[in-house]
Every structure is written in structure tokens, then in C-alpha cells.
Amino acid sequence: MTARNESAMSEPQQDVPNPNLSRREMGVGDVILQVRGLRTWFYTRAGIVKAVDGIDFDLRQGETLGIVGESGCGKSMTARSLLRLVPRPAGRIVSGQILLEGEDLVTKSEEEMRQVRGKRISMILQDPQTSLNPLYTIGNQLREALGQAHRGNSKSMVRRAIDALRSVNVAAPERRLHDYPHQMSGGMKQRVVGAIAISCEPSVIIADEPTTALDVTIQLQYLRLLKEIQENTGLAIIFITHDFGVVARMCDRVAVMYAGRIVEQGPVRELFNNPSHPYTEALMASVPKLEERVEWLYSIEGQPPLLRDLPPGCRFAPRCPEAREQCLAEYPSSHRLSPEHTAHCWRLDTSWQ
Amino acid sequence: MEVSLPTPAQAGPQAGRVSRFVREVRRYPLIPITILIVVLIIPAIFAPWIAPYHPIDDGGLPNRLKPPVWAEGGTWDHVLGTDKQGRDILSRIIHGAKYVLMVSLSVIFVSGIIGVSLGLIAGYFGGWIDNLIMRGVDVFLAIPAILLALALVTSRGPSFGVVIFVICFILWSRYARQVRGEVLTIKNQDFVARARVVGASHFRVIVRHILPNVFNTIIVLATLQVGFVILLEAILSFLGAGIPRPTPAWGLLVSEGRELVISGKGWQLSLFPGVAIVLVVLSFNLLGDWLRDRLDPKQRNL
Numbered sequence: 069m070t071a072r073n074e075s076a077m078s079e080p081q082q083d084v085p086n087p088n089l090s091r092r093e094m095g096v097g098d099v100i101l102q103v104r105g106l107r108t109w110f111y112t113r114a115g116i117v118k119a120v121d122g123i124d125f126d127l128r129q130g131e132t133l134g135i136v137g138e139s140g141c142g143k144s145m146t147a148r149s150l151l152r153l154v155p156r157p158a159g160r161i162v163s164g165q166i167l168l169e170g171e172d173l174v175t176k177s178e179e180e181m182r183q184v185r186g187k188r189i190s191m192i193l194q195d196p197q198t199s200l201n202p203l204y205t206i207g208n209q210l211r212e213a214l215g216q217a218h219r220g221n222s223k224s225m226v227r228r229a230i231d232a233l234r235s236v237n238v239a240a241p242e243r244r245l246h247d248y249p250h251q252m253s254g255g256m257k258q259r260v261v262g263a264i265a266i267s268c269e270p271s272v273i274i275a276d277e278p279t280t281a282l283d284v285t286i287q288l289q290y291l292r293l294l295k296e297i298q299e300n301t302g303l304a305i306i307f308i309t310h311d312f313g314v315v316a317r318m319c320d321r322v323a324v325m326y327a328g329r330i331v332e333q334g335p336v337r338e339l340f341n342n343p344s345h346p347y348t349e350a351l352m353a354s355v356p357k358l359e360e361r362v363e364w365l366y367s368i369e370g371q372p373p374l375l376r377d378l379p380p381g382c383r384f385a386p387r388c389p390e391a392r393e394q395c396l397a398e399y400p401s402s403h404r405l406s407p408e409h410t411a412h413c414w415r416l417d418t419s420w421q
Numbered sequence: 422m423e424v425s426l427p428t429p430a431q432a433g434p435q436a437g438r439v440s441r442f443v444r445e446v447r448r449y450p451l452i453p454i455t456i457l458i459v460v461l462i463i464p465a466i467f468a469p470w471i472a473p474y475h476p477i478d479d480g481g482l483p484n485r486l487k488p489p490v491w492a493e494g495g496t497w498d499h500v501l502g503t504d505k506q507g508r509d510i511l512s513r514i515i516h517g518a519k520y521v522l523m524v525s526l527s528v529i530f531v532s533g534i535i536g537v538s539l540g541l542i543a544g545y546f547g548g549w550i551d552n553l554i555m556r557g558v559d560v561f562l563a564i565p566a567i568l569l570a571l572a573l574v575t576s577r578g579p580s581f582g583v584v585i586f587v588i589c590f591i592l593w594s595r596y597a598r599q600v601r602g603e604v605l606t607i608k609n610q611d612f613v614a615r616a617r618v619v620g621a622s623h624f625r626v627i628v629r630h631i632l633p634n635v636f637n638t639i640i641v642l643a644t645l646q647v648g649f650v651i652l653l654e655a656i657l658s659f660l661g662a663g664i665p666r667p668t669p670a671w672g673l674l675v676s677e678g679r680e681l682v683i684s685g686k687g688w689q690l691s692l693f694p695g696v697a698i699v700l701v702v703l704s705f706n707l708l709g710d711w712l713r714d715r716l717d718p719k720q721r722n723l
Contacts, residue, residue: 184620186618194610199612201616202612203633213619265618
């Protein structure tokens, strides 16, 4: 199937909330990041891999948006696309807009993007073990980040670096500056990575599964720290995870991704109480519950589709227990369940009955 | 009697320091290093002062083909004997060390810089740049070096420059290939992504984050290459496509003795320069192996 067909058939744009409207209605904060119809495709020998295939979402100041979904559904590539750090040369943002405070990042030059990265959007990567270069002290690496944003003599840089470490609760930051990454624990390293990410005071931080590599006790500590930083600075956070517990704790709104698309998004409480896409339902059903004793843990039948060979209709249809013919034929448009809660499913359509 | 606890501590520093020194020293590959210093580095630097005779001036007919000192008819005047023109072989070997060192250092640097930069670019950017460079590497690896050298020598005449050019021509591709492979794994590590996330340019990422991480590999490769370079230079000189006569390059010295080896009259002409080549190449290879073990991140405990 050609790219043109695909996009013509499933353009769910008309139902996307008007940012101005939602701002007035919600009053949570200004919309600082709008993503519209973002597509990031990989051109490989085996075909076009549609890692991100037309997603829309808004992010407001001071808010945390969770992006959940199983591995390989395009969460991380969404994050990288926002920073325009899609692995080259195979990957490319083919269409869409990323509006940061009204400026489209997709059309910016590489040089202009460098002014955005770190300073306006930053990112915390998954694995603290490899996020720091083993050859340099952490003070050195903090100064590298700071040096991209600020001019200043080395003394003021050191002061800023110490402040950054203090803000992530690293004890004795003056001494820690001279440490190498291998001298620190995983939790400590991830805090340093956090310090580097926030050191240039960005307005948006993307946290790509920042707690996956940490042990459970440290996870909670880290999440609290992120919340605290958010409260102090008014950061907007995009939190990528596959842990619903973390979503419930951290996020104001959630977007559920499946095979490169957002299938449902809405405020955390609404989405948890009233999951409207069968995939969201299935995901929640597969979270084991402590109070129930079951023989078998629930799991979703089948495999997610290959991103280079997507079905023409709803991407979840082949695994969906309620799928009908129309689900296999055409991608469902967006349906509004409440001002903030939308889902892409034929079940919600008037033609379903 | 007083408590004698301090005694070992008092005696300790002296003995401890010595044994610590011995232990420290034994961690290094002493034999190859000693051989290199004695056979290559000291002669290369101090040749005019330590060589007993001039390397090129005729020694006069009466002194022709003197055997080494321990053979029948040998004298202490010429420890390793003399060649057809009565030149002292030891002096010629000592002076030859300079050329060995010059050729290998310049080749390693030039081909290293070219190969490493191209390897970094190919590995980091990937895509058509990678394809272009790596196909180039394949082409260069397919060119028969010796034939190329002979062709160049017949057209341009033998010279120091031709030798360096030809060897660089073959060697850079090995660096490029090795470095590219390493870069492919390093560039996918999160710290590279992190550097990009905070706004570092491609150039900065390559120079500051990737290059230092492949440096170990480059050093090991360079050390192992030195032996190969010396051999190649010797081969080229032996074939007459290398450093021009009468420069006492070691390969040339071996080649000068080749008819006499068969007749049995002048075996010392080829043997001693040959031994020097073997010792130096072997030492460099041992040193390279040691460095590889030493710099292997899995064995490193800093």
C-alpha cells in the first residue's frame, strides 16, 4: 500500500481539539507543545516501517502526559521525533507538525534545532548506565550541557553544575562533580542524567522510561523527585512508560499508543474509569491485581502487527475480540467521549448498532 | 621489652618500596620494551655516536667480507663482519634503525589520521557516506601493494616518499574498517543520544564522545601495525622498490647479501639485518598484544 493511500484513508484530524478552545475550557495552563499528524517512517530494505504514523496530542505547561503502550509501538520514536533525533539515515519525519510555543520544529534547520534541544525540550533516557560517557567526570558532562546554553567563565559554570546536582538531591555535590560515572550507583546516575536534562531549564522534558532500569525502591524516589522538580519549575513532562502504576502516580493525562498511533487519550481518571478502546481495556486487564487469585494472568491474544506491513483498517482489529468487518476495512475516526477524552474505535460510531 | 609493632613498619617503607617497584615494573612487558629500546630506539637516535664506522663510506678492499668476530678470521674491528665493499655491518644496521623508525612512525600517523577520520565519518553518519567509504576500503584492500610500489618506482624512481605513500595507501583502510565497526556500537549508546539531546553538534559528538571511546582500539591497532609496516618496508626495499641505495635500510641490507648467502661467503650480510627485523617486529607484536589485553575494558579496573 502506498503512503498516499494510507494517509488519505485515515486522516482523523477533524476531531482534534482546538488548542485555544481547550485552553479556555481547562485552564490548567497554556498549551506549549502541539503535535499534529506526526509521521516518522523508516525506509529499510524490507519496506517502510511506520514507527509513528499520524499522532496528535497537546501538552500544557506544568502537566504530565503519559504515553503508554507495549514495546515497539512507537513510544520512543515519538519522543525522538519531538527532538528531531530520529536515527538517520533510515528514519525520517515524513509529515506533521511539532509546534513548540507556536514554532514548528519540523521545518527548523539542524542548527536551529540545536538551540531547541536541551534549552527548550530535553530528555531523560532509559538507561542511566549508558547515558553518561564513561570517560568523563559528571562535572565535565554537566558543564557540556550548560555550555550549550550559557556563556560564562568556568567558575560560574561550576556553580551552575553544583546547583543542578543539588536540585536532584545529590549529596555533597561539590565532591560528586569530580566523580566518574562508574563510581556512582544506578539511582545516583539517573539523578545526574536528570540534572543534566533540567540544567538548561527547558520547558518540556521527555522522560523515556526513566525508571525501568532502576530498582523498585529507587523508582519511587525518582518519581517523587521528578514531581518535585515539576512543581518548582512548572515543567511539562512527557512520560513514556508501560507501567500503569507509574501512570496513575505521575500523569495528568494519558495517551495509549498502538502500532504507531494514539488509539485513546484522556485525563488519567477518566481513562482508567472508562477505557473506551478495546486495546486500553485489554491493557488494563493484563495488569495483575493483588486482591485476586487467578489461575492464568490475562494476556492479549496474538502479536502486534509488523510496522512495515500494517493492516488497512484498525490496527488492533486482528487481535480485537469485538472486531467486525468494518474494523478490518477502514481505520476508525476519532470519537469524543468527553471534552478531553477521545478514542479511535468503531464501537463508538453510530453505525455500530 | 617494648611492643615491637613499629618495627615492621619502620623496616617496611624501604623494603616495601622496592618490592612495590619490582611488582610495578613486572606488570610491563619488559623483554619487548628492552629489545625495542636497544635495537631500535637508541640506534635510531644516537647512530652517529655509537656506530663504530661510517655506514656508507667504503671500508677499502682489504676489509671486504670479513666474517663476524666469533667466526674464523673475524676481528673485534668489525663485530658483525663487513660487506662486499668493506663497510661495517653493525654500523649499517645501527644507522638503518633511523629509517625504520621514520618510515613506521610517519606511516602510522598519516594512515592513522586518514583511516580513523574516514572510519568515524562512515560509522557515525551511515547511509550513502558509509557505503561510499567502505566500498573505497574494499577497493584499496584489493590493490596489490607490491605491484603498485613497483609500478610507482619504475615511473617515479625509488624514494623515501614513495615508500611512505604506498604503505599508507594500504594501511588506512584497516583503520577505517576497524574504527567504523566500533563506532557502530558506540553511536547507539545512550550517552551519544544524551549529548545530542542537550544540543551538541555532530562534530562535537564525534570528537568528544566517540573518538575517545575508540582510542584504545586505535592504539592497539597502531602498535600491531608497526610490525607490519616494518616488514612491508623491508620487502619493498628488498625488491628494490623501497628506500634507494645506498641508504642502509634493513630490507636493503638483507637484499644486498642475497647472492652471497647462496655462495656461503657472506651469510652475515643478510643474517644480521634479518635478525634485527625479526626482533623489532616480534617486539612490536608482543607489545601490541599486551596493550590489547591491558586496554580491554572488560579487564580494566581503574
